[in-house]
Amino acid sequence: MLLSHGGEPLRTAGPAARWTVEQVLALAPDEASRRTGSKLGSAGPWSAAGCDGSGAVWGLCGGSGSKPYQTVVDTTGPAYTCSCPSRKFPCKHALGLLLVWASGESALPAGEVPDWAGEWLTGRRTRAAEKRGEKAGAAAGGTPASGPADPEAVRRRAERRAERITGGAQELEQRLGDLLRGGLAAADQPGHGLWEETAARMVDAQAPGLASRVRELGAVPASGPGWPVRLLEECALLHLLDSAWLRIDRLPESLAATVRTRVGLTAPAEGPSVRDHWLVLAQYDAPDGKLVTRRIWLYGRDSGRMAFLLSFGAAGRSPALALPVGVTIDAEVTPCPGAGRLRAELGRQFGVPSSAGSPPTGGTVAAAIGAYGDALRNDPWLDSWPVTLREVIPVPSGDGWQLVDASGDAALPLTPAALSRPGLWKLVALSGGSPVTVFGACGHRGFDPFTAWSTDADADGAGPAATSETVPLI
Template sequence: MEERWSTEHVLSLAPDAASRKSAGKLSAPGPWSGTGTDGAALWGECQGSGRTPYRTVIELATPAYQCSCPSRKFPCKHALGLLLLWSGSPTAVPAGAPADWAADWLRAREERTEKRAAPPADPEAARRRSERRGARVAAGAAELRLRLADRVRHGLADQSTAGPWEEVAARMVDAQAPGLATRVRELDTLPEERLLAEYALLHLLATAATRIDELPSELAATVRARVGYTVDAAEVLAGPTVRDRWLVLGSRDSSDERLTTRRVWLRGAKTGRPALLLAFGRPGQAPDLALPTGHLLEAELGFHPGARPLRAALGTRYGAPGPGPAAPPAGLTVAEAVAGYGAAVADDPWLDAWPTVLTGVVPVSTPDGWHLTDGHHTVPVRPSAVPEAALWRLAAVSTGRPLTVFGEYGHLGFAPVTAWPAGHRPVGLTTAEEKRR
């Protein structure tokens, strides 16, 4: 029997509250015609205010959407409405073969996926391109080391002749090292007390980038990722994968002028392994990956290579996400969390934070800012990581009692993402859009 999504899962895909409300009005059979499903996709035509109905098709595995309406929201209300109709009224969306227009879109999407996954037509040419890029990156990294040494030689207090770092960042882009460019740009925004530490980390990364071939394979993969080399999801999933029932610990969106990024954190129910899924959308649009917090998803994940693998690609799913356990996930004390982050940094020196579940902590507001305490140790909440209103909400659901909190712990403190009050469902904490550091 075909497994349908829950209403909660469908609504979690909505980009905003207005879309959820509009989709609810389209969740009945009335405006729909020509609906159908083949188990892998949904399609249907929705009558709007114009003469021609809007054609909507949804590929369920990713999921991915296409609609002929002019809306810039993603997914649009028609896609959400069709999903709600399918999930709530099994007989309203009969089984069958896709309509021609839906089949055309699904076929084109499949062809694009196969093209991305196909090996290069000329392996030798690909090898030469890789070598040329490696040489550019090494040259750019060597130049960056000299620039950093110059700044330190003149003294951090005297930057009158140094100028902004944007020119150096542009040089890193030319060297095909976008990761170095991003970190260089941030130097102009950091307070003076953090400059020397960031110079040291950036110098270490630039040095490693000039000697990637001499590093152990896992550390070399970490350096490549930090420098800006990318690995396609298809390539990651072609290697070993990990199948588990993954608990969705939480998610967070951040946006800039180029795109919206969604981070979704998972933990394997059997392996206990943490994972981070990334999804991207156009500016102001929600990415299409949406997994309800607290739910379990049985799936295969492929992990990006590295000394401390965390980022993963979502592979085969075995059913839709279902409700997770009533009890909160197992967590750590504050002291154990500090030790855990220390072990992670030993593997990856450039790691800003590590996903962590704290158990038995109470949020406390002090003159020095917000903290989480387990009665023995205290950890500060990372400045600007969470809006003040969300922290007061966290305090309200706690009511002064210990609770379980998931977030990212790092050298700047703890950034809460989700809270599990005793006896209640998880509560998501809307985080402020923040930069990497």
Template sequence: MTQQGVRRSADQVLSLAPDDASREAGSELAEAGRWSGAGCSEEGVVWGVYEGGGAPLRTVADLSGAEGPAYACACPNGRPPCEHGVGLLLLWAEGNAVVREGAAPEWVRELTEEAGAREGGGTGREKGAPADPEAARRRAERRAARITAGVVELEQRLGDLVRSGLASAEREGYGLWEETAARMVDAQAPGLAARVRELGAIPASGPGWPSRLLEECALLHLLTRAWLHRAALPEELAAVVRTRVGLPAAPTGPPVLDDWLVLARYDTSDGRLTTRRIWLHGTTTARTALVLSYGPAGRAPELTLPVGLCVRAEVTPYPSGPRVALGDRRTTPAPTSVRPPGVTPAEATALYGTALRADPWLESVPVTLADVVPTPVGDGWQLTDLEGKTALPLTPAVLSRSGLWRLIALSGGAPVQVFGECGHRGFTPLTAWSPVRGEPIGLYEAITQQRNGKDGP
């Protein structure tokens, strides 16, 4: 098999990753400057030494096997491919010159054989689980130790910021935050890295940034302390902490078969990875579910479900939150007259407050507002109930976008039903139903540009 025959696209490489954390961290590591001694063979074996921080890590990915891809890496991550394997394969898929075709060095064979012996005769085949639970436990402990070291370093960074004053964050600029985020990636804590990058962008986000920075620093401090004391937490909260830090999580079931109404769909990008979010409503179970899919930066993910249509499918829940894995689709998407039940603005706020008990770092919850009217207030807009007693402000970032004006035109002063995300910044409308014809209208362009970093915090 020639190299051309086994070369994967970036989309295919991302699909090999076992979880979101590996996808996100792998995209971070796909930088030529982080790798040395990288190469590939005609048969489809790719190797390299990760030099991003700490001890160098040798990584091998073998795509030539008839049983599927195999991976070996010196890092403690036990679910192949690890983020280093994903990052290396992304460089190779993109044709980066740092990955040179040639003969594999001797350490490639040695590392592969060592991984095979450690796993009881295998080499981390794509669909196989580790054969040795004790080895998996030791790897998990090593990764937890690396995350803890990163958390201690992050705590020191936050302490220095508070002692020197928030104004220092504006003087130092984004570079120091990016360096700290890179350290969190090296510590195998991609969730912390993402939150650190968000902190770095706040000083340039406009008036009121010191308050926002202090709030986000407090939430990050709460997360680091929760990680350090995770053994004393209830298991459900400990699982949330592990997910927020960036440890992988797999769907645990049992599968749920239902007719799923596609409530909303929108894409976000962090410059390295494009994430597609699809919200579903189970017409029988009344469950709201979130499906995530991924693609390389600048390219849309492959999964497409049209808003307003209904599809019969199985989904498997993740351990916490509304996220599910989409399984077999029994039917093609078709029109439906079903709508999710709505709540008042006051009830939506209460739902978010309740959700924060289980996950204090939750940005928002999915809710459908029934019979609300877009109403101007001050320099912004809000969605008000029919009696005018309660209202939810629209998130500031959507106010200048076409989605807001589409919603106002759709309402025309009459009550509408709106699905969106309700959080501490307000309500972000994603889909509204026409009060005349009853058909859904997508408003998701507003949030797409907001979360790409073009509209403030």
């Protein structure tokens, strides 16, 4: 018998909603896995394959060895296991199995979970339930299984780290002053080692947020014409962050929490959890030194809230948390401190994910710019703000592209990063000159599109558009 996320026997009324091919391929850790997984996406290589109503998918895939690879996927995580030696996550066999499952019931029918798959599924769900129980106990003031933490020791560690960050912020202030006194032109000299050396010093000071912003400064001189103005602006924002940290005891608590987050001090999720039907709006990875950072954006259908989840993986490996774009999960999400309270932690999930879900209603270009401006009041270091644009059309503009309101009243240029990605052409092809709904980030560099939906507006144009296709763009 399989267990639910609450540790109770799992009861389901029917089979779990099957994902689309695009949702499966979005889980691939790289392009090579996407290609090799697609080759296994037919019933031919598989035997003893099936699925059940709890979200379990399993199968045996013949390989070069004498024994077939045993592959199991728990789509409620999602989570994967395979007896192959691949270090990629998910491996090509898990991707291929999910592609077979996505193709329909005739290719992968419902059935009873075999013992070799059920053992892993039961163990995984039991461990997940225990982990959530420990977190809930800690949040309620209980004692975690690993033993009580010494409050005095925790306080001393926090004080020591705060002292290191303060020393780093003071040193950074001196280096910024030296740069401005010597002239910004020095930053463009070949072999100028200010940025990497300074970033390394911020890492030593246990302020990874400051280190990241310093590295970004190093890229500004190579960003094209007008770079001195941009460098001066970024230096001013960094000076503002330093000053805020050095005077953090004078700030309102909400702003102080934002400053702590910006310098690199993480805070656990707090406050009441929000249970909702969360639509997965976007998922994308970014290299961060020796780590890979994955960001997943969620939208609560009932609450109207936006949230994002962060997970990390060692270099060369994908983070463990993966949620296909377009899937809707019934789950609890707990927000973390900071302006906007967008970052959150995923808690208990109920039932199995559903492939049904409509995007946020969205708004105009002017409304998106206004939302970013409002958010800047609470977080001056905010590069962008998540928004959904309704009924916009991608249009060429000089050397770039822009999203224009269907009414033609306003437009947003796409960011340089968006112009260099294949997702731009997916967006153009999806639109075909007609309005689309687009979710992405609106900021001072423009709009960065993450996901798009083709739409058919209501006859009177008053209600939300009916979506016909979801296309990840990143």
